[in-house]
Amino acid sequence: MNSAHTIKFLKFPFQFEVEKLQAEVTGILQKSWIPHFNQDGYSGEWKSLALYSADGKEENIIALNEPNLIPTGLLKNGSYLGEVIHHFECPITSARLLRLGQQACIKPHKDYNLGYENGTFRIHVPIFTNPYVRFVLDGTVLEMQEGQCWYTNVNYLHSVSNEGMSDRIHLVIDYQRNDWSDRLFFSLAPRERLFPNEGNQYSAETVARIIDELKLIDSEGARTAILELENSLARL
Structure with missing residues (x-):
């Protein structure tokens, strides 16, 4: 957005x-x-x-x-x-x-x-x-x-x-x-207008696939990325 x-x-x-x-x-x-x-x-x-x-x-x-x-x-x-x-x-x-x-x-x-x-x-x-x-x-x-x-x-x-x-x-x-x-904020403003980058986010299905791919990589960077993606997935 x-x-x-x-x-x-x-x-x-x-x-x-x-x-x-x-x-x-x-x-x-x-x-x-x-x-x-x-x-x-x-x-x-x-x-x-x-x-x-x-x-x-x-x-x-x-x-x-x-x-x-x-x-x-x-x-x-x-x-x-x-x-x-x-x-x-x-x-x-x-x-x-x-x-x-x-x-x-x-x-x-x-x-x-x-x-x-x-x-x-x-x-x-x-x-x-x-x-x-x-x-x-x-x-x-x-x-x-x-x-x-x-x-x-x-x-x-x-x-x-x-x-x-x-x-x-x-x-x-x-x-x-x-x-x-969420109930308070979204009663006052459309969800999409509160999230500046949400229009460019991957779908939940795509995020889940990326997480699965990252789990095949044994590195600290991959584990950090997985944690961040799981947190973003919880908010989708």
């Missing part, structure tokens, strides 16, 4: 309670937020706190995109942030608060394997923002408002700038795709 016709973002038809989100995050603003590790990728202040991590520590902000994460101490019983995270009935592979300071910017970049076609997807819930925040995804400016919920395919080039006089804080969650998310 022509990438110009591919859906690269979605605004979901539900709204979270801004006052609850802001009250909860205001209570942790004084914590020691961790500067983002890719310091060449931004200017100004870009900091984070983990809500889920491999070891349950809020300072562990690296998104490994692996399931079986542990909630950190920021998610107490009755946490509204936790309620928002679990609105999506999917395995969580990362959940963080991302804070972009005043006059800061995240330089144009692409993330890896974080589009719906990869079996994973990223969600943004703005908690604090201002009219001078500019989020650009593949040339399109996304006007994300507080309490809204957005899918962004960050395999595409994207950048963020905050020219305002207040910090911009988003809840950013990565999930694994499953049947629940």
